[in-house]
Amino acid sequence: MKQYLTIDEWSIIEESFDPQTQEISESVFSLGNGFMGGRANFEEQYSGSSLQGSYMAGVYYPDKTRVGWWKNGYPEYFAKVLNSTNWIGINIDIEGIPLDLAKCTVSDFRRVLNMKEGTLSRCFTATLEDGKEVKVESIRFVSMTRQEIGAIRYSIIPVNFSGKITITPYLDGDVKNKDSNYDEKFWNEVEKQAGTEGGHLTLKTKKLDFHVTSAMAFDILVNGEKVNADAEAIEQEKYVASKMNVSVQSGDQIVVYKYVANVTSRNHGLGQLVDAAQTALQAAKEAGFVTLLTEQIEAWREKWKESDIIIEGDVSAQQAIRFNIFQLNQTYNGEDDRLNIGPKGFTGEKYGGSTYWDTEAYCVPFYLSTADSSIARNLLIYRYKHLEKAKENARKLGFAKGALYPMVTMNGEECHNEWEITFEEIHRNGAIAYAIYNYVNYTGDKAYLGQYGLEVLVEISRFWEERVHYANRKDKYVMLGVTGPNEYENNVNNNWYTNRMASWTMEYTLEALDYLKKNESTRYAELVDKLGLQESETAKWNDIIAKIYYPADEELGIFLQQDGFLDKEIIQVKDLAAENLPLNQKWSWDRILRSCFIKQADVLQGLYFLGDRYDLDTKKRNFDFYEPITVHESSLSPCIHSILASELGYKDKAYEMYLRTSRLDLDNYNNDTEDGLHSTSMAGTWMSIVHGFGGLRVHDGRLTLSPSNPGHWTAYSFKIMFRGSRLKVSVSDAQVTVTNETDIPASITIYDKEYTVNGLSSITADSNSITV
Ligand code: BGC
Secondary structure: OOOOOOOOOOOOEOOOOOHHHHHHHHHHOOOOHHHEEEEOOOOOOOOOOOOOOOOEEEEEEEEEEOOOOOOOOOEEEEEEEEOOOOOEEEEEEEEEEEEOOOEEEEEEEEEEEEOOOOOEEEEEEEOOOOOOEEEEEEEEEOOOOOOEEEEEEEEEOHHHHEEEEEEEEEEOOOOOOOOOOOOOOHHHHHHHHHHEEEEEEEEEOOOOOEEEEEEEEEEEOOOEEEEOOOOEEEEOEEEEEEEEEEOEEEEEEEOEEEEEEEEOOOOOEEEHHHHHHHHHHHHHHHHHHHHHHHHHHHHHHHHHHHHOOEEEEEEEHHHHHHHHHHHHHHHOOOOOOOOOOOOOOOOOOOHHHOEOOHEEEEEEHHHHHEEEEEEHHHHHHHHHHHHHHHHHHHHHHHOOOOOOOOOOOOOOOOOOOOHHHHHHOOOOHHHHHHHHHHHHHHHHHHHHHHHHHHHHHHHHHHHHHOEEEEOOOOEEEEEEEEHHHOOOOOOOOOOOOHHHHHHHHHHHHHHHHOOOOOHHHHHHHHHHHHHHHOOHHHHHHHHHHHHHOOEEEEEOOOOOOOHHHHHHOOOHHHOOOOHOOOHHHOOOOHHHOOOOOEEOOOOOHHHOHHHOOOOOOHHHHHHHHHHHOOOOOOOOOHHHHHHHHHHHHHHHHHHHHHHHHOOOOOOOOOOHHHHHHOHHHHHHHHHHHHHHOOEEEEEEEEEEEEOOOOOOOEEEEEEEOOOEEEEEEEEEEEOOOEEEEEOOEEEEOOEEEEEEEEOEEEEOOOOOHOOO
8 A cells, every 4th residue: 555645635646756666646636527538648758667548438348268178158258448538648859859757857746636526637847968948838638528528737837948858649549448459459440530630440340340530620729829830740550649849949839729529420420520620629728728627617616516425534545535526426427328337437447348237336325316317227227128138038048938137248248257256146137126126215206117117027037946946955045156245255155245135036026027017007007017027926936035045153143144144164254374465376276265354345235235124233243243354445445334334333443444445546555556546436435325324225115214424424414315305414523514505305314203304404413313
């Protein structure tokens, strides 16, 4: 763990340049707008280690599967979000010597991610090999209001010389994914044009025919005056550039404004890409940098209005939570129901950038509370649209009916290829059903069930029905050969979490059917017909619900992670010598699998999801048993533990786990930030505050809060949207105040007392009710 970033409430700041941390910073300082984004690479050439990364949402490549031993049922490919045209590039040569921070002396370096305004800026002084010194300042952003536009202002001042500076803005499509399975490049060139004032480049993917056009335009000013330097247009394979020589006196300031439009065939017809890019580009250029920046600041002001969390008395925690919220809002904006949230967002390539259960289990709650409900709904519809593919996937694995959603996907097809995950980590189906419940419970939008939800629930229930089987000896339904959320055990029998979520899905499906039968009888009849739903099926689900096997240990009063769990040698993490950790880097896989050590919440994940069905004592016994043997080697782990610890009144543990999740990337806890940020676990950090310290739950359509102060902060507040109203919940040691920022009244319960918060007014809960 290396802390090198300055603590600040609204910004992430790096105060000096260290090539050793460059790739970490490239991840941390990433920019995105839900449509496109990229790592914080330098505009000018850089020959040190770097992962050049620029990504367009939904533009992916089916990279042929690479495995040692092929197994029937494996997907043919692994979908990768494509590293696409590098559009930020502006090369600088100073009298023939490239400005390259890996090759010169760098001083006064400062890089700032301004989270309030959505910009990335950098300044430094560079002394080249021949002693020439330049001062550089740059600022760029990916527009939140014009999704296809990025803009850069890049300024250079020659400090101690007069002479020629060569400036080369370019678009470079000759890029490669770092994680390409066969070291292949995925793009072909379609067309290009380089001119003296800009240029464009169209590439298409070698498979699937995604086209992306990038178009650039620029202005160059010296001391505020536009210059018309003679430009040389350069065209190379998958590359266009314009090279200009500018003569300057020492102390002059050259400013380059570079505007870029990136458009894709996902949103425009193939023949219209260049026009679409040029139209967006010209509009942006005419608006000018200052107007674009003002729009950006305004858009972020609106975002923060909905989702800010304020922590008083702890700047480090404040910075961390804003960083998480900022990155989530950069990753997904919910405007396009074909898109989803990759575990690394636009910040890196690991995990292929596809959809995991992370979305339903971790991200949906964030978007439910911090954005219009249509956004979480779009995440659900994304899965609805993949239902046919999920059914095909189940058939492919030999199931006669039902749907098995993929563990990893881009278009609904499974593209993960480790058997213990692809075939066995089927609990993902439960999270997808749970998200439907979560959405309906939170928003009250029961119409969703008839429109989309029920079909998904029925097909998932059918899958569970077939996946369990009746074991005579036990007189119970069992589920064999699964991997639970804890990937440090594979092919186990009766993973409590999976069995529990399976039977819960069937219960909820029956409840949804019942609701529709009573309230939307026509739609109910239509759906029964469309689904061919038989009474024998619902009878079977009832039987499974009544007789499913839940492994438990009476003596310890806990649910068992799986049948054989207590046969393991139980050792607590605190009793392991530090050199063993992290296990996934220090131990053989075989040793990990046989050990009792848990990667991430498993039984506890179930107790979090189904929290209203278990009493505090049950949660406590399970937490006390499982948390001490959990190594939290998934970024998704600490947040669930923090939430449960808050509920149980384990303040220190809750805070310890909160710190671990919130500064995971800023402090590079898992030593892997250079691969990209843990975007999906950032939603878990948000949950640690709002569901954990804030105690937010929704019961029977009623918002309930039971806030506590983790003890390290003077006060904190968070915003939540609930059924039309936007509430600001402020918690101090002495009181809880809820302010309704809209004119829609909200009914809420704080601890056990009911309140109505009228529009544009506040209520304060009794101070003596702050317990824990
Ligand atoms: C976790 C999974 C998760 C995946 C992507 C893995 O390390 O164990 O639960 O879906 O990362 O975030």
